[in-house]
Structure formats: structure tokens, C-alpha cells
Amino acid sequence: CLVKKKIEETNIFYDTLEFSVANDGQINxxxxxxVSSYSDEELFCLQINSSHIVQKINQSIISAQKTTNTIKYWTTxxxxxxxxISLEDEHGRSWLAQRTYLQWPIKYIGITGGYLMKTCSQKTPTWEVNGTNEQHIPLFVxxxxxxxxxxxxxxxxPIFNxxxxxxxxxxxxxxxxxxxxxxxxxxxxxxxxxxxxxxEEISLQVKDKDGNVIHEARCQEKPKIIFVKGNRKEKFFVVQHLKETGDEESTALHLISIYTITVLIGTLSVIILTITTQLFSLTVLRVSAFSPDISQII
Structure with missing residues (x-):
């Protein structure tokens, strides 16, 4: 459920790709x-915005349709x-009036634009915060x-804005x-x-689990996004819950396990490197101790 700026697939052994996307709130x-072929000579592009869906092959438009289907909140x-080519939403509705036929085997699929994540049954989009790099978390649910x-x-x-x-x-x-x-x-x-x-809904209160107000932000209009960052070298996760579910615990444990294993591997690598360096130093000292004094031999 990690939110990404880009989804890329290269080892493709299937015929459909399911993902969730949320609009970033920017106009247009x-x-x-x-989609690209193995020869990289064929390139198919599907562009989805608030009013049109455009299909292109090698930069040439082959289909442009007006659409009432729009990406808002989180759309699967x-x-x-x-x-x-086909495109359907989670309700089984087709978004394409014309389906383009691709005659070449597919090497690569890349998806960009908005907030992206692969299939997430728990409905818990998760942002990974690394140090002082701000993450943008949408509130337009x-x-x-x-x-x-x-x-x-x-x-x-964590530092919020x-x-x-x-x-x-x-x-x-x-x-x-x-x-x-x-x-x-x-x-x-x-x-x-x-x-x-x-x-008015132009102010946003941050509360704890007991309902106590921790902070209140007064805005000019209804806030649609918040920014989160940490201190230098910190790493943590922010999980947004889109539905009431019992899966939060497993999501949390999974994220903590991944991060803990990564930290342990890094620590173990440092320990192994330190031991190797010390053993090498001891070997050099032993060789030096048993080596004859060349000046005495001469």
C-alpha cells in the first residue's frame, strides 16, 4: 500500500494491471x-484527465474522447x-469508448501522475517519510x-504543515x-x-484518540492537503485509513518488520566489516612478528 509517484513493470507475465490513483488537486x-515494445520502436500512451481520455501510438493521436469518469479521491x-487495450474501474465500468489493439509483445508499463499505489485491499495508502523530505498527503476523501x-x-x-x-x-x-x-x-x-x-470546514483540528485537540489550523479555504516531514536521518510511515477495518494492525506490523529487518541487515554488515578489518590487522601483526630482521641477516 505504499504511495508512489511512479509505478513501473518490466517482468510482465500477466494481462492486466490493477492500481489505485488519486488526483493531486492540480488543474488539468x-x-x-x-506501454512500450521489446524493440522500443512502438510506444502506446493512454492519458486520463478530468475531461478527456486520449490514446496515442508513437505520439500520434488515434483516439480522443470526452469522459464523465474522473479520478477523484482514491480510484481503483x-x-x-x-x-x-481496456480500462475499467472497481465497479466494472469501462472507461474507453474505443479499444486499441496492440500487435506487439509488451516489454514495459509505466504509470505516472497523481498519487499512485498498487492494489491495496486494506484501503490504507501509506507514505514513507525519509528525513526532511516532505511528503504530501491528500485530504480530499x-x-x-x-x-x-x-x-x-x-x-x-514528525513535523506537520x-x-x-x-x-x-x-x-x-x-x-x-x-x-x-x-x-x-x-x-x-x-x-x-x-x-x-x-x-465552514475551513479549519482543521488535530486530535488524539481521546478527542483532545492537539493543534488547530485556520485556513482560507477547506484544506485538501497536509505536509509531513521528520528530522534528519529519521524514517517513519504515515498510514491513512479510508475505511474502518481490522487490517491496520497487520499493516503496521508488516511495515515495522520490513524496516526492522532493513536496520538489522545494515547493522550486521557494519559488524561483519569491523570483524574482518580486525582479523586482517591481527594477521598483519602476526606476520610482522615472525618475519626475520633483514638488517641482521645482512
Missing amino acids: SSTDIV LRFGFCGN NKKHLVLTLISPQTFN ICGSQFKLGMSNGSLISGNSSGPLVAGRKQIFLEYVIP
Whole structure:
């Protein structure tokens, strides 16, 4: 369920590719699906925006249709490429008025534009936050409030930015608070709730699981995106829950396991390198100790 900027497939042994996409909120933004042949001489492109779906082969338009199907919130699409090109949503509705036939074997499929993730049955898009690189998390789901779970196997310091209002989320006396005086979040899972202030819905409150307000951001209009980053060399995950489900625990454990294994492998590599260096040094010392003094022999 990791959210990516690009989905790429090269070892293709199937005839359909299912993925989920959310619009990034930009005017005239589009999602592009590119398919290339083994010779790289044939190139098919499918462009999807808010008003049209365009099909191209080698940059030449072969079909352009107006469409009422739009990508909003998280939309699951199934792209078929065995023979006739097809595109269907999760309700089985076809998005293409004309199906293009590809006569060549496919080497590569690339998808770009918007927020992308492969099939995620848990409906939990997950962002990986690395250090001070900001992640953009959309809020344009059709809900009054959103649930975010922050996951890390180590202590971490998430920094949020909502409508220009930046705050650090931390802990004090076992409770979630905001502010520079707070301590880091302990390893594990922490859940926060983002709730629009009714009726204007131009302010967004950040609450803990008990409903206590941690931070309130006042905006000029209804906020549609938040920014999240960490401190240098920190790595953690932000999970957005689109439905009530019991799968959050397995998602959290899976992410923590992957990260923990990665850290352990890195640590083990350093230990092995250190031991190897020490053994080499001991070998050199032993050789030096048993080597005859050349000056005495002469």
C-alpha cells in the first residue's frame, strides 16, 4: 500500500494491471499509462484527465474522447493490455469508448501522475517519510474526519504543515502534544484524528484518540492537503485509513518488520566489516612478528 509517484513493470507475465490513483488537486493534471515494445520502436500512451481520455501510438493521436469518469479521491483502475487495450474501474465500468489493439509483445508499463499505489485491499495508502523530505498527503476523501497512524520502530519527531501552520508532534507525560518543547514520539504506533470544524470546514483540528485537540489550523479555504516531514536521518510511515477495518494492525506490523529487518541487515554488515578489518590487522601483526630482521641477516 505504499504511495508512489511512479509505478513501473518490466517482468510482465500477466494481462492486466490493477492500481489505485488519486488526483493531486492540480488543474488539468493527468495520469499517463505508457506501454512500450521489446524493440522500443512502438510506444502506446493512454492519458486520463478530468475531461478527456486520449490514446496515442508513437505520439500520434488515434483516439480522443470526452469522459464523465474522473479520478477523484482514491480510484481503483484495472488496465488490460492483452490484445485490445481496456480500462475499467472497481465497479466494472469501462472507461474507453474505443479499444486499441496492440500487435506487439509488451516489454514495459509505466504509470505516472497523481498519487499512485498498487492494489491495496486494506484501503490504507501509506507514505514513507525519509528525513526532511516532505511528503504530501491528500485530504480530499469524502469524510468529515480522517484517521492517520504514525509508525516507526524507533523514536521519531514528525513535523506537520497544514495551511502554512507548522507544528511538531511530540509527547509529554505520556500524552500527545504539539510544540518545540515536546519530546519525541516513542517507537511503535501513534494515531491522530484530523477533523474539519463545522460548518465552514475551513479549519482543521488535530486530535488524539481521546478527542483532545492537539493543534488547530485556520485556513482560507477547506484544506485538501497536509505536509509531513521528520528530522534528519529519521524514517517513519504515515498510514491513512479510508475505511474502518481490522487490517491496520497487520499493516503496521508488516511495515515495522520490513524496516526492522532493513536496520538489522545494515547493522550486521557494519559488524561483519569491523570483524574482518580486525582479523586482517591481527594477521598483519602476526606476520610482522615472525618475519626475520633483514638488517641482521645482512
